[in-house]
Amino acid sequence: MYSFEYERPKGISEAVGAVGEDDKFLAGGQSFLPTLKLRLAQVDKLVDLGSIAELKGITVSGNEVSIGAMTTHATVASSADVKSSIPALAHLAAHIGDAQVRNRGTIGGSIANNDPAADYPSALVALGATVHTNNRTIAAEDFFVDLFETALEEGELITKVTFPIAEKAGYAKFPNPASRFALVGVFVAKTASGVRVAVTGAGPSVFRQGDMEAALDSNFSPDAVKGIKTDASGLNSDIHASAEYRAHLISVMASRAVAAAS
Amino acid sequence: MILSAFVAIAPEHKLRVIAPDVGGGFGSKIFVYAEETTTIWAAKRVGRPIKWTADRSEAFLTDAHGRDHATHAEMAFDADGHILGFRVSTKANMGAYLSTFASAVPTYLYATLLNGQYKMPCIYAEVMAGFTNTTPVDAYRGAGRPEATYVVERMMERAARDMNMDPTELRMKNFISPDAYPYETPVIMTYDSGDYPLTMNTAKKMIDYDGFQARKAESASRGKLRGIGSAAYIEACGIAPSAAVGSLGAGVGLWESAEVRFNPTGSVTVFTGSHSHGQGHETTFAQLIADKLGVPFDQVEVVHGDTTKVPFGMGTYGSRSLAVGGSAIVKAADKIVEKAKKIAAHLMEASADDIEHSHGVFSIAGTDKQMTIGEIAFAAYVPHNYPEDLEPGLAENAFYDPLNFTFPAGTHIAEVEIDPDTGIVDIVDWAAADDFGNIINPMIVEGQVHGGVAQGIGQALLEGVVYDDTSGQLLTGSYMDYCMPRADDLPSFKVEATNTPCPSNPLGVKGCGEAGAIAAPAALMNAITDALGKEIDMPATPEKVWQAAQSA
Numbered sequence: 001m002y003s004f005e006y007e008r009p010k011g012i013s014e015a016v017g018a019v020g021e022d023d024k025f026l027a028g029g030q031s032f033l034p035t036l037k038l039r040l041a042q043v044d045k046l047v048d049l050g051s052i053a054e055l056k057g058i059t060v061s062g063n064e065v066s067i068g069a070m071t072t073h074a075t076v077a078s079s080a081d082v083k084s085s086i087p088a089l090a091h092l093a094a095h096i097g098d099a100q101v102r103n104r105g106t107i108g109g110s111i112a113n114n115d116p117a118a119d120y121p122s123a124l125v126a127l128g129a130t131v132h133t134n135n136r137t138i139a140a141e142d143f144f145v146d147l148f149e150t151a152l153e154e155g156e157l158i159t160k161v162t163f164p165i166a167e168k169a170g171y172a173k174f175p176n177p178a179s180r181f182a183l184v185g186v187f188v189a190k191t192a193s194g195v196r197v198a199v200t201g202a203g204p205s206v207f208r209q210g211d212m213e214a215a216l217d218s219n220f221s222p223d224a225v226k227g228i229k230t231d232a233s234g235l236n237s238d239i240h241a242s243a244e245y246r247a248h249l250i251s252v253m254a255s256r257a258v259a260a261a262s
Numbered sequence: 263m264i265l266s267a268f269v270a271i272a273p274e275h276k277l278r279v280i281a282p283d284v285g286g287g288f289g290s291k292i293f294v295y296a297e298e299t300t301t302i303w304a305a306k307r308v309g310r311p312i313k314w315t316a317d318r319s320e321a322f323l324t325d326a327h328g329r330d331h332a333t334h335a336e337m338a339f340d341a342d343g344h345i346l347g348f349r350v351s352t353k354a355n356m357g358a359y360l361s362t363f364a365s366a367v368p369t370y371l372y373a374t375l376l377n378g379q380y381k382m383p384c385i386y387a388e389v390m391a392g393f394t395n396t397t398p399v400d401a402y403r404g405a406g407r408p409e410a411t412y413v414v415e416r417m418m419e420r421a422a423r424d425m426n427m428d429p430t431e432l433r434m435k436n437f438i439s440p441d442a443y444p445y446e447t448p449v450i451m452t453y454d455s456g457d458y459p460l461t462m463n464t465a466k467k468m469i470d471y472d473g474f475q476a477r478k479a480e481s482a483s484r485g486k487l488r489g490i491g492s493a494a495y496i497e498a499c500g501i502a503p504s505a506a507v508g509s510l511g512a513g514v515g516l517w518e519s520a521e522v523r524f525n526p527t528g529s530v531t532v533f534t535g536s537h538s539h540g541q542g543h544e545t546t547f548a549q550l551i552a553d554k555l556g557v558p559f560d561q562v563e564v565v566h567g568d569t570t571k572v573p574f575g576m577g578t579y580g581s582r583s584l585a586v587g588g589s590a591i592v593k594a595a596d597k598i599v600e601k602a603k604k605i606a607a608h609l610m611e612a613s614a615d616d617i618e619h620s621h622g623v624f625s626i627a628g629t630d631k632q633m634t635i636g637e638i639a640f641a642a643y644v645p646h647n648y649p650e651d652l653e654p655g656l657a658e659n660a661f662y663d664p665l666n667f668t669f670p671a672g673t674h675i676a677e678v679e680i681d682p683d684t685g686i687v688d689i690v691d692w693a694a695a696d697d698f699g700n701i702i703n704p705m706i707v708e709g710q711v712h713g714g715v716a717q718g719i720g721q722a723l724l725e726g727v728v729y730d731d732t733s734g735q736l737l738t739g740s741y742m743d744y745c746m747p748r749a750d751d752l753p754s755f756k757v758e759a760t761n762t763p764c765p766s767n768p769l770g771v772k773g774c775g776e777a778g779a780i781a782a783p784a785a786l787m788n789a790i791t792d793a794l795g796k797e798i799d800m801p802a803t804p805e806k807v808w809q810a811a812q813s814a
Contacts, residue, residue, distance in 0.1 A: 038319070174684060177724055177804070178745035239728045239737050245805040252683045 001037050005045035012052060012159060016134050019047045019155050026050075027070060027109030030101050055108070055159060060085055063165045069108025069158040077102065086127065087262055088169035088187065092119050095173060097180060108158040111143070114150050114205060116236065117181035119173065121206035125198035126187035129163045147204040166191045168220070170261030172253040174201075176240050183241050184249040188212075188257040190220055197225075197254060202235050202246040212254050222255040271302050281567045284539035288717070289401040290325045291539070292579050293362040297324070322739045327727055328402025330355035331368060331409050337417045343425055345436050349386045350376055350413060356391050357398035364400045365391050370510050371406025371498070377447035378414035379458040379494045379671055380436040385448045395734050396727070401579065403717055403779040404497070411495040415784035419491060419791065429788070430466060433494050434459060440762075451498055453669045454772075455762040461695040462494055465673040468693035468756045474677070487680040487811065488690075491788025492673055495781040499773035500585030500668035500764075515663065518582070519573040520590040522551065522598055523657035526643035528636030529561040533659075535575020536587030537566050541775065542706045543583055547591055549702050550769075554595050555635050556622020573659055581773025584702065585668050589767045593660035601656065602638045608649040609633060609641060668764045668772040672696035674715070674781035676789040685808025687723060687790060689753045694781070696757070699764040699772035707774045711757050714778020720747035721779070722786040726801045 005023075009015040019025060023045040026032065035041045049055055055070035060081045067076060076082055077094035096102055096110075096119050110120045111131065123129070124140035131138045134157045143151050152158070166189040173185040182201035186209075189196050195216040197209040215224045230250045235243035271277075284291065297314055305312040316324065332353045338346040354368035373387040418436075422429035438445050440457040447453065466472075474490050481488035501507070504515035521533040530551050536543055548562035565571055575587070599619050606624035607614040616627045625632035641648065642656040677691040694711050701707050724745035728737045738744035763770030783800060790802050794810045 174804075177751075179742040239743065240803075241805050245808065248808070249684065 002039060002042045004036075004043045006048065007045060008048040008051050010051050010053075012054060012134055012157065015047055015049060015052060016155060016157050018045070019157075020045065021154070023047060025112075025157060027112070028072065028105040030097070030105040030109065031113050031115065032109075049108075049157075058082060060165075065089070065163045065165060066160055067107055067163070068160050070106050071108075073097070073102040073105050073107070073110075074099075076107065085165045086163060086169055088171045088189075088257075088260070089123050089127070089163065091260075092123050092171045092173075092185075092187070095119070095175075107161055111161070112150060112152060112158055114144055114148050115181070116147055116204055116206075117176065117179075117183070117201045119171075119182055119185055119200060122182075122185050122187035122198040122200035123163070123171065124161065125206050125208060126189040126196045127163045127166055127169065128189075128191060128193070128196065129161050131158060132160045132162065133158050141208075144206050149205070164191065168261040170257040170259070172256035172260060174249050174253055178240070184246050184253050186250060186253040186257045188216065188254060188261055190216070190261065195220065199230075199250055199254075202230070202250055204234075204236065209250065209254065216258065220258065220261075222259040225254040225258060226251055228254075271299055272306070277569070279569045281537060281539075284537070284567075287539045287578065288403045289328065289405060289579060292577060293326055293400055295324065318741070319739060322744065323397060323736055326361045326364075326398045326400035326402075327357065327396065328399060328405070329409060329721065330396070330399045331372075333409075333413055335413050335417055337421055339421060339425070343421075343427055343432050343435050345380055345382050347384045347386070348376060348382055348414075348417075350388070352387070352389045352409075352413075354389055354391045355394050355396060355399050357394060357396045359398050360393075361398035361400035363405070364398060366510075366512075367399075367401050367406040368409065369406075370507075371401075372410050374449045374451050375407050375410035375496060375498060376414060377449055377451065377496075378411070378418075379433070379438060379456070379496050380414075381438055382448060387449065396729060397736070403714065404776040405580070407495070407497040407776065408718070408721070408780045408783055411493060411497075411780050412784045412787070415493040415495065416787065416791075416797075418494075419788045420797070430462060430471065430492055433462060433492070437462075437494075451669070452666060453496070454666060454764055454766050455699075456496075456669060456671050456697060457760060457762050458494060458671060458673075460760050461671065461697050462492070462673040464695035464758055464760055465492070465675045465693045468695065468758060469675045469677060469691055471675065477677075481679050485682070487682055487793040488678070489680070489789045489791070489793025490675065490677045491785050491790070491792050492675045493781045493784035493788065494671070494673045495777070495784070496669055496671040497581070497773075497776060497780050498667040499581035499670055499776065500664055500666075500767065501580035501582045502667055503665060504663050506667075514576065516576050516582075516586070517661050517663035518575060518587040518590045519659060519661045520587065520594045521573055521657060521659040522591060522594040524598065524635070524639040524642070526640055528557070528639050529563070530555070530557050532562060532564045532591060533572045534564060534566050534587055534591060535573050536583040537575065537578045538564075538583075539578065541578065541583060541710070542703070543578075543587070546584060546703050546706060547588065550588055550591055551595060553621070554592065555598065557635065581668075581670065581775040581777075583773075583775075584769065584771050585764070585767050585773050586662060586664055588702075588769055588771065589664070590660050590662035592768050593662050594658045597658035597660060598656060601642075601652070601658065602635060604649055604652055605638045605641055605656075606633050608652075609638075609647065664767060666766040668699065668766065670696065670698050670772040670774065670777055672760075672777060672781065674778075674785040676782075676785040678786070678789045678793055680790070680793045680807060680811060682808070682811040685804035685806070685811060687802060687804075687807055689719065689786070691756070692753050693756045694758070694778065695760060696774065696777050697760045697762055697772070698774040698777070699761060700770040701759060701761070701774075702769070702771065704759070707759065708757050710774045711778045712755055714776060714780070715755055715782045716747050716752055717779045718782020719752060719786055720745075722783040722790075722800050723747070723802050724751065726803075
């Protein structure tokens with residue numbers, strides 16, 4: 001690890017003011033700290049968001065669940081509000097990494113990193129969530145741009161994510177046996193504006209599977225998507241799984257997500 | 263010793279190694295690593311202490327890897343299913359540099375075990391060891407014997423399938439009979455004792471082998487593929503008679519040594535050359551003394567892992583600690599008993615020949631006169647009334663060089679259910695019936711079997727070192743990519759032991775540390791093969807299994 005300055009502000013505007021060109025916000029640090037330790041990244045200053053109370057917490061109002069950027073996966077997983085309004089989201093959070101990761105890792109940190117195998121992006125895209133930052137709101141589909149790339153500008157800070165409550169939603173994940181990241185994860189949501197199917201792990205960034213959405217719009221059942229194939233070209237291929245296997249798993253996981261939807 | 267004699271890095275009497283409470287070894291800590299030698303050399307060069315620590319990433323790159331064979335095998339049978347001959351040709355990867363045991367693993371520890379548990383009239387084995395650009399490959403829990411078991415046992419199941427026989431019946435037909443010991447194989451070894459039909463029948467009963475077809479049908483009704491597979495393994499442990507390894511070219515002797523020291527107030531300190539790194543020697547060795555000399559278990563302290571304190575040791579590997587190191591302790595304890603008899607005879611005014619010993623109590627035969635070992639120890643250190651020709655004190659040391667290898671053997675049976683949609687292999691049941699000879703501490707033995715099977719399952723399903731095809735870069739350089747077995751990958755194990763005592767050491771023990779790792783890969787891959795109806799190579803990753811299931 002290279003040396004760096006460290007700051008721990010108490011408020012959002014203070015945090016935004018503290019971060020300069022070669023600085024980074026620090027959320028749960030579950031991806032970024034190992035990167036620093038391996039000297040794969042270097043910063044002048046880390047602005048730790050851990051003391052900013054207004055970035056934490058979950059509220060439900062009307063037909064929307066709002067989750068503060070610094071809310072940990074464990075908090076989301078065990079939240080009675082999330083479990084009753086969007087059980088699939090609590091289920092997803094409960095299966096991120098391991099207990100240590102869930103106790104430190106946050107929703108804001110996860111989506112800002114946009115790891116292609118992270119779980120949360122699929123939930124945001126399928127549920128049609130909105131990402132709130134210190135100066136604007138971004139629709140989930142516009143937020144996730146590409147591999148480890150988001151719509152965030154330099155120094156822009158995620159404050160919360162709001163999720164419309166779906167009629168039904170389900171998440172099924174095929175974990176990478178080693179890392180337990182999603183080799184393929186499929187989030188299916190039946191919303192007022194139709195069914196949305198979002199796939200993580202399989203491509204460079206989260207994407208929607210339109211054929212499956214159309215099929216589920218007319219018949220929301222596991223069998224409706226089982227036979228629908230995804231084109232393997234452009235999907236990830238690595239030592240854990242070929243693109244063809246990932247394409248196949250999308251159908252299997254989509255079917256299981258529909259079966260699990262509640 | 264290797265550092266002094268062969269690398270000439272420091273005179274032996276100036277070299278002190280302190281290694282308390284090391285967390286696990288599994289082979290990789292046996293070897294002399296360049297970093298260790300370099301650190302000592304550099305410290306001498308600059309005249310200052312030097313500390314060197316390898317982190318996990320470094321360990322992935324530099325710690326010796328294990329098990330890298332490509333093997334072609336042929337087995338011949340007569341029309342009734344009796345083995346006529348076995349021919350094996352193996353290419354073994356040594357890595358880029360030759361590690362300490364490297365070439366011994368695919369030769370002396372592999373080819374010599376290709377006889378398995380069977381009557382094999384002739385065996386031809388050809389092993390070619392080659393250098394590549396990988397990390398050195400050396401001994402890993404089982405070392406050569408898992409590879410031998412894998413070849414023999416995959417062949418047996420394949421043969422049974424080709425001959426439309428039940429694989430366990432084919433094995434039964436070919437087992438060495440329990441009354442045939444000592445049994446000399448065509449590949450050097452003389453098996454000491456065993457009852458292979460018993461371990462196989464025990465394992466079959468434990469897993470309800472006969473009820474398998476009904477369970478398979480039930481799985482099929484849920485769209486799942488169920489399979490069952492066995493491995494009847496044998497290993498050569500308790501390594502080894504020095505003369506035997508010397509004749510094979512080893513540069514060292516493979517004895518062990520121990521000192522048993524009574525303290526004046528009756529407690530005992532055992533100094534052992536067998537290092538304990540998680541195997542529980544402190545418990546098992548203390549039990550040996552408690553049982554033999556009647557000293558309360560908690561009055562026995564076992565000291566290891568510091569070269570200025572302990573006598574010489576040749577290492578904890580090859581399931582040898584109890585069979586070789588434990589036998590040295592027993593030999594030292596025997597000397598204690600002999601001396602104590604003389605002291606007791608003097609104090610009780612009898613002839614030493616008339617003194618009988620049982621669990622620390624020394625009595626005059628045919629009388630009720632007796633003394634305890636504690637009283638005798640005190641008299642030995644406060645020798646006011648003491649035999650003139652006897653040295654004071656009660657401490658003895660002994661070296662033990664075994665007469666033969668020991669031959670633990672057994673049968674493991676795995677039962678799996680495969681999800682053809684994903685290729686996930688769910689291990690639904692596991693039966694391990696092992697013959698380790700006499701057992702000193704059943705709980706420790708069971709723990710060793712659990713750990714060994716877990717590692718074997720890891721090898722069969724999850725673990726595999728991958729290098730980039732073009733750059734040679736190690737791709738599995740962290741636990742993000744190298745998959746270790748975790749608790750939720752494993753079933754509950756059913757473990758039982760049968761016992762044919764080992765005739766070649768005073769404890770009758772055979773060793774248990776590697777058995778699980780030796781049996782498990784073959785048993786599990788046989789079960790997967792049975793479920794799929796076709797063969798795939800380790801590791802049976804979900805994608806590989808899925809692809810096989812598609813065309814099954």
